[in-house]
Amino acid sequence: MATTAPATGTRAPRTRVPSVTRRLISTELRLLLREPMTLTFVFVFPVVTMLIIGGAFGTEPDEAFPVNPSHWYVAAYLATVIGSTGLVMVPVHLAAYRERGVLRRFAAAGFPRWSFALSQLVVGAVTTLLGITTLLLVAEPVYGVPTVEDLPRTLAGIAAGMLLFLALGTLLGSLLPSARAAQAVGLMLFVPSFLLGGGGPPPAAMTDVLSSIAEWTPLSLVTDSIRDPWLGLGDGTSDLLTVCAMAVVALALSARRTSL
């Protein structure tokens, strides 16, 4: 017969929560490998487009490209991986879970809501790093990977960009009502960002208006904060600081949404 005495305090949440989060992360990482859309968007799309665009402008610097155009695009496509993870993979995944009641299922089992958001940040970061590694492994024998001129600033650019876009993805996934809506909005944000933000034509080939818009898209800022210190085109400090500020705001908003 069940009894109903109040529970004792021996099961302190402090010892349980990390365990739940670890279990969620390992489960989500396994599921990631079974997700064709993720594999396509994060691992295949950036690699294929980098191979095409990277070879379209030759290997000699000119007016549009201050360095080898192939290297210019190899560095830029790191931001494409970051953008596709944050704007497509994370929001679609999160919205689908919410729409189908998976998050309710987790919440009813007592998983803290933030633990799922945290697992998404970790899984998104791992996915991004795997995508970047894949991109560089493919680029190396084809175009060569350019020497990194300023490694700390380049890594800081990658880290800040990942934080910004994963937080944006979490925020979108928590706001949009369905996976379809998340996919539509995510693609609508990603494609122009990708074309204007480093994956498409160089700024010199754009009109003044387009170039001005491109300069201020979050993905452009991430691209510049990675590419400039990497290729020695500048230290990228102002871009990096802007990305960091945006990341703080996006993280605060997504933390607020996911802890409700």
Add this chain to the structure above:
Amino acid sequence: MTSHPPLDGTGTGGAAAVTVRGLRKSYGGRVVVDDLDLDVPAGGVVGLIGANGAGKTTTVECLQGLRRPDAGEIRVLGLDPRRDAQRLRRLVGSQLQSSALPDRLRVGEAVRLFAEPGARSADELLERFGLAGKRRSPFAGMSGGEQQRLFLVLALLNRPRLVILDELTQGLDPAARREVWASVAQLRDEGTTVLLVTHELAEAEALCDHVVAMRDGRVLDAGSPAELVARHAARATTTFSGPASAVDDLGGLPGVRRATAERGLLRVEGDRASIAHVGAWLVARAPELGGVPADLAVDVPDLEAALLRLLDSPAPDRAADDRPALIGAP
């Protein structure tokens, strides 16, 4: 303002697994749960019944800490569901209406994900619920019945003291429904407190020791299924072919309220006990009638009839009856 009994659950005839006082929840301007009081004693299966939109699911979502009540107090196993969510995690097992697992999550992985240290043997539970051979099956590849049984496995995994099951058999075929019912009956036999939310009244009648009928976010009545039937749909009807001259005879039998004849068909209405008297009358008159009529039919009211009557009744007057739904109280 309505006064509420104390939150300690006294008056339930035993320790309360769930105590609710003055629960109120609205979405926008629509009140879904309205000043609800409820006590669920430990042990047995208690059903929350009512039409769609009665406030059943919102009530249990508040019990599970999934929704923040606008007003009122809730204790589940002596704890506050929102403040003590982490402590309640292992004490309450839940199966939710309209919930799912990730499509590609396999049964074995789901069990590992939800199992806390000290959980029951997953092998034993999967075996018991007929899922032992499904360890590598993805959630999306399972039938509706298998998915519901997996939810039961997950709900029971951490040795909960209270299990909340919301529309457990919704969308299942009759065979799968019976399978799941048998599993819940097994829980009841083991003494686990089960709070079953359903609008399937056959399910409530088959499984619940006690039921709480809700409408518009309020409790209409509570008691055992038999008590609710006796209170709200006590009238039984027996019909058979026979001579109109038998009406007077039948009308005088104990428990019979009315006997009528129409086109050779006799209709006898009365309480449940009247059925036995009509039966005895038929046996005694069988030689005259040429045997027991082949078209003999007995309509005994069930919980569905009782609920329909309840739902048709005027709204209860809160001022006149501010007691909580004391399930199991004498």
